[in-house]
Amino acid sequence: VLSGHRGAIERAVPICRAQGANRGIVLPVSAPFHCPLMQPAADAMAEALAEAPMQTPLVPLYANVLAAPIADPAAVRARLVEQVTGMVRWRESVVAMADAGVDQFVEFGAKVLGPMNKRTVEADTISIVTMADIETFAKTL
Numbered sequence: 001v002l003s004g005h006r007g008a009i010e011r012a013v014p015i016c017r018a019q020g021a022n023r024g025i026v027l028p029v030s031a032p033f034h035c036p037l038m039q040p041a042a043d044a045m046a047e048a049l050a051e052a053p054m055q056t057p058l059v060p061l062y063a064n065v066l067a068a069p070i071a072d073p074a075a076v077r078a079r080l081v082e083q084v085t086g087m088v089r090w091r092e093s094v095v096a097m098a099d100a101g102v103d104q105f106v107e108f109g110a111k112v113l114g115p116m117n118k119r120t121v122e123a124d125t126i127s128i129v130t131m132a133d134i135e136t137f138a139k140t141l
Contacts, residue, residue, distance in 0.1 A: 034088050042084035049077045060100065067092035069100070094120050106137070 017023075054076060060069035063079035067089040070076055090113075094105070098121035105125040107113045114125035128137055 034083070034086060036085055038084045042081050045084055046077075046081045049080060052077075062093050062097055064088045064090060064093050067096050069096075090116075091120055094123075098123055 054073040056071050056073060061076060063070050065079055065083050065086040070079060094117060103123045105117055105123055107125055107127045109129060111127040114127050117123060117125045126137060128134055
């Protein structure tokens, strides 16, 4: 998964394929997430999280920059900041969660990950985009 200026990514996809990537797609995103251009946002997040109280999560938290669960509050803070500019290991994270027994994912704000999940693991994905989606999902809890 690449992130950055759309034109640069479109030029990079054929290069990735030539280097052995099986597939390359351009995802429609509104900003240069997960790349060095986001460092000012990462700095602001680090400052905000330094003041935020944080406890050990009750359920495993998978850091997308590690593709592994973390629980220590200091590690959670650090990985949240790191993910703003760091490479997303999305596929590996989803596989790790499925290997740990996760069989249902919930995606908020879009309908992008569901199809990618379907190609990656045997699990259902619920996409929540509208208030009606939230209300419907809340009834299943």
